[in-house]
Structures are given as structure tokens and as C-alpha cells.
Amino acid sequence: MEPSTASLTTFLDYLKLLVRQPSVVGYEEPFFRLIRRELEEMGIKISLYQGLLVAEGSKPTSNYLSAHVDRHGLICTGPNEFQYAAFVTQNRSELNGNSVSEQTLEKIADRFEGQQVHAYEPWSGTYLGQGTTHHSYISEKRKNLIIEINGLEHVTPGVPIAYSDRITIHDGRVSAQLDNVLMVAVVVYLFSQGYQGTAFFTAQEEAGRSWRYLADWFYRVEQATKKLIVLDTSPFGEDEKEASDSEIILRHKDATADFDEKMVAEIAAASEKLGIKTVYKDIFIEHHNEQRLVDGKKPLSLGRTELGRIIEGTDGLISGATIQIPTTGYHTSEETASLQSITMAINLLKEVLKESFEQNK
DSSP states (O other): OOOOTGGGHHHHHHHHHHHTSOOBTTOOHHHHHHHHHHHHTTTOEEEEETTEEEEEOSSTTTOEEEEEOOBOOEEEEETTEEEEHHHHSSOGGGOSSOSHHHHHHHHHGGGGTTOEEEEEOTTTOOEEEEEEEEEEEEETTTTEEEEEEESOTTOOTTOEEEEOOOOEEETTEEEESOTTHHHHHHHHHHHHTTBOSEEEEESOGGGTOHHHHHHHHHHHTTOOEEEEEEEEEEEOOTTOHHHHTOSEEEOSBOSSOBOOHHHHHHHHHHHHHHTOOEEEHHHHHHHHHHHHHHTTOOOOOOOOOHHHHHHHHTTTSEEEEEEEEEEBSTTSTTEEEEHHHHHHHHHHHHHHTGGGBOTTO
């Protein structure tokens, strides 16, 4: 049965609220404060660290979720000069052509034209003005996306520029700058439904740094786990029907590390029990790369996830699995996911995390 918008009203209310709050990679503090307010009103314990907000229910060690809060945007780097934030925020050393973000950059460069954007004060989130992007191009020498904006000539270097965003719902699909506010909204919704485990909200994932903040927390509290579930969206092109028809994306691994076999199997079993259509992203990409090799094309990257990075960085001390919602229009202000996939992700998480839920919820 197809989910109705009404059946997701509470979740969509959270998503509408969160998507309006800017959270450009490297400048996430205003967004952290919004999440903190919402969860503290539910009685959830909140702890804030550098690059990390930790939310703990009454059963904090039962399960662990992670969702990154940063979204793509721009940073003013000079007089009327704006660059793609993720590659300015500590990511230049990784510009080797193998990341999904870099491979996507060429495809999306022209999608940033004609977009309404607004500048905000990095700490308070105070609105500093709005403008419209009118030209974008990739600088080969600077290895970044450069964007020209009308209306923000007064902005000084170091000020973040976010896309002015609202969700739209049409034909059973929701569109906005979803990566990764979509899964943040899922986690907040799960807490509202009685989830009592731990959730991590990480900063600077798009710059490849979030895993360090997460690892530091586990070291700080002297804990380890193989049950970390990292939530995210997952890009698929409009023409890849096999993937876009799927409801949930799973992985055995990414380009960095193998995931925990037991946790992956547990999520797969729960998906089968609930009748959820799944695709393993690593198998999907490897299959397509076989044909690309025959065609003489460069292979697609398996992608580098927060989970893969933390597994590698902690020598497997922290491990787990991922659950991703397939989207189109990835890394744009019109990224789109189906309400069916969102419903299935929520149902799947409730099944996998059922020991962490209050019985009366």
C-alpha cells in the first residue's frame, strides 16, 4: 500500500522545520541548536562536543544511530567570490578524482544557476541577506566550483551561504536539499516515537571529517560497538530504474572498508521480513563497472561513507552498517526521495531498533 502524506504528517512537520535552518558544511552551529531544542523538549539528554551533538535516551548503549547535519552550500572567499564549501572546508587534500562528490561536481555545476540563496552569521544563524546565483563554473586550477551571486556583494570572506529551501511534495515524492536533513528528521521522529538509544548528529561529513568527531566520542567514553547504523541518502541517476525503484539501499562495504557482516545481515533479514525492496550499492556499482570497463570508461567509485572512514580509522573498533534512502538530483536543492522509501526506512529502523523503544510507544 502506498503511504499517504497524512500518515507521515509528524515526520514531514519535522522535515519542514529542519530544512529551513541553514547548515552549510563547516558552519553547522545554528542547526545543532535547533535539534537540541526539539530533543530536549522530549526529555532526551543532549551533550554537545566539537563537531558532534549526542542525544541519549534511557537505554543509551542499546543501539547507536548516526546522521550528518551538514549540507552543501557556499563560502565567501573574497570580494563577491563564492566557492563550494565542502572543498574549502578541509577537503582539498582529498581531491584525487575518486570521490562521489568530485565525480558528481561536473554533472551538477550548471544546476546551481538561478538559485535563491542567503547568507547567515556562522554562530548565531542571523540572516545577513539574500541573493540569486547567476553563473557557475569549475576552476581547473583551483579545483573547485566557483559561483557568482547577485545581491550578496556586501558579504565578507568566511560567511557561509545556504540555499533558501522549502520542501515540495508531489506525486508521492518529496523534494528539497535532502542530504542529509532527511535522515536527521527521521532520527528526530524516531525519538518522538519512543526511541531510547543513542543518536549522533555529526558535522562536516561532506568534508570527510565527521568520523573523527564520532571516533573521539567513543574514545572519550571508552566504549566500542559493532552496532553503529549510519543513515544517509544515496544518489542514483534518473535513468537507473533498477535502483530508483528500490526502497532501501544497503551496503556490504564502501571504497574504504568492509562493514560488519552480522549487522548487515540483521538489517537484510529485517528488510526481508517487512517485504522491503533493497539494493546493495556496492554490488550495483561493481556490476556497472564491469560494463564500463568493457566500454573503456572510468569506473565509478564505491563512495566513501562516514562508516567506512570510522571503521578504517579505528581499526574496526567501531563498526556497523548503513541504511540509505535512494534519491535523484543528488547534491542539489531539488534532491528527491519517495514517501514510500521514507516510510520503509522508518519501519525498518523501528524493527531493527525495537529493543531501544519504549513499550508504550
